[in-house]
Amino acid sequence: xxxxxxxxxSFFKIGLFGxxxxxAMLPLIRHEVAGAPHCWLSMVDFTDIVAISxxxxxxxxxxxATYVGYVVSGNIFxxxxxxxxxxxxxxxxxLLIAKFYLKFRKxxxxxxxxxxxxxxxLGLIAAAALSLMNVHNFVDKASLAIFAAVFVACLCxxxxxKLIIVSGIxxxxxx
Amino acid sequence: MHELWQLFRSFFRIGMFTxxxxxAMLPLIQNEVVDxxxxxxxxxxxxxxxxxxxSPGPMAVNAAVFVGYKxxxxxxxxxxxxxxxxxxxxxxLIIAMxxxxxxxxxxxxxxxxxxRPAVVALIAAPLYSLGKAIKISWFGIVLxxxxxxxxxxGGISPAIMVVAIALLxxxxxxxxxxxxxG
Numbered sequence: 001x002x003x004x005x006x007x008x009x010s011f012f013k014i015g016l017f018g019x020x021x022x023x024a025m026l027p028l029i030r031h032e033v034a035g036a037p038h039c040w041l042s043m044v045d046f047t048d049i050v051a052i053s054x055x056x057x058x059x060x061x062x063x064x065a066t067y068v069g070y071v072v073s074g075n076i077f078x079x080x081x082x083x084x085x086x087x088x089x090x091x092x093x094x095l096l097i098a099k100f101y102l103k104f105r106k107x108x109x110x111x112x113x114x115x116x117x118x119x120x121x122l123g124l125i126a127a128a129a130l131s132l133m134n135v136h137n138f139v140d141k142a143s144l145a146i147f148a149a150v151f152v153a154c155l156c157x158x159x160x161x162k163l164i165i166v167s168g169i170x171x172x173x174x175x
Numbered sequence: 176m177h178e179l180w181q182l183f184r185s186f187f188r189i190g191m192f193t194x195x196x197x198x199a200m201l202p203l204i205q206n207e208v209v210d211x212x213x214x215x216x217x218x219x220x221x222x223x224x225x226x227x228x229x230s231p232g233p234m235a236v237n238a239a240v241f242v243g244y245k246x247x248x249x250x251x252x253x254x255x256x257x258x259x260x261x262x263x264x265x266x267x268l269i270i271a272m273x274x275x276x277x278x279x280x281x282x283x284x285x286x287x288x289x290x291r292p293a294v295v296a297l298i299a300a301p302l303y304s305l306g307k308a309i310k311i312s313w314f315g316i317v318l319x320x321x322x323x324x325x326x327x328x329g330g331i332s333p334a335i336m337v338v339a340i341a342l343l344x345x346x347x348x349x350x351x352x353x354x355x356x357g
Contacts, residue, residue: 015232052270058190058263059233066267083264090232091256094240097226102245112348113341117225119315120340122302123322128198129299130327137291147292154300160202161192163297164290171289172282
């Protein structure tokens, strides 16, 4: 019983303090699941599950929660607890933010803040793309060709799911 | 009832077909909630991303909560959150139970070698349509460029960056207001 409680609390903490989403949450997750006092996973296990998260769909934090919950407790109930735990804080906080925003969006000070936030967020997106342009994602010239083709196709409004599947098939044929 | 089902289905699709989490999920979220369903427009979409940055947790969950709440209040946000979570939950559960070694499979690895650069392109491409939607100024382009550089190469936390950008906007707004008054 105590194990389930600790699992829930750990992932609730990850959901509560994991700002930035995605890979920005990884250091915190590592601290909770592979660090003292829990040491639920070894560092090798942890790296493996990060890799699995990269090649399975959905948010990394959810993948991590489901996997650790199952592996540590040995049953589905454990993974339900961890997944609910990691979702609960953002759910509550974002509900409050959405409520506040939809009520006060016409406020002049909110509008002032958003006048720089709108272009600023584009910078955040660009940063995400830049940080992924590494040797892990771009292994050879074919990677660059896939990148360019998908970039153009996306501007031509071809559906992202189709582009993902076609790129995967290209990978199968190429490698 | 019909719209709740649509919320669930749209966010289930987003959860099902996005790799890597974070901004890698952005083009598909934009495609579903802006282009296809028109639940929010492009301008609101950017504002939603800014708000999502100030809330902890996965960005996709925050996006689901926001869009769900805007359309169908609290029930809507619960349904959308369930939709975005369920695909990862089910897939990871199956992997954890049966397929621990599947990453070493040669075909799986080749498939993903093709996908990875595509994911980067899918993150970068919406910058164009979003920039057009907010009628970005030269000042905005310089600001976005500086933000991208500071985060990608300076290692500054996106959450702190968002707060700083909001304060900058407030400061500029208040100075302009005082000038007009004076």
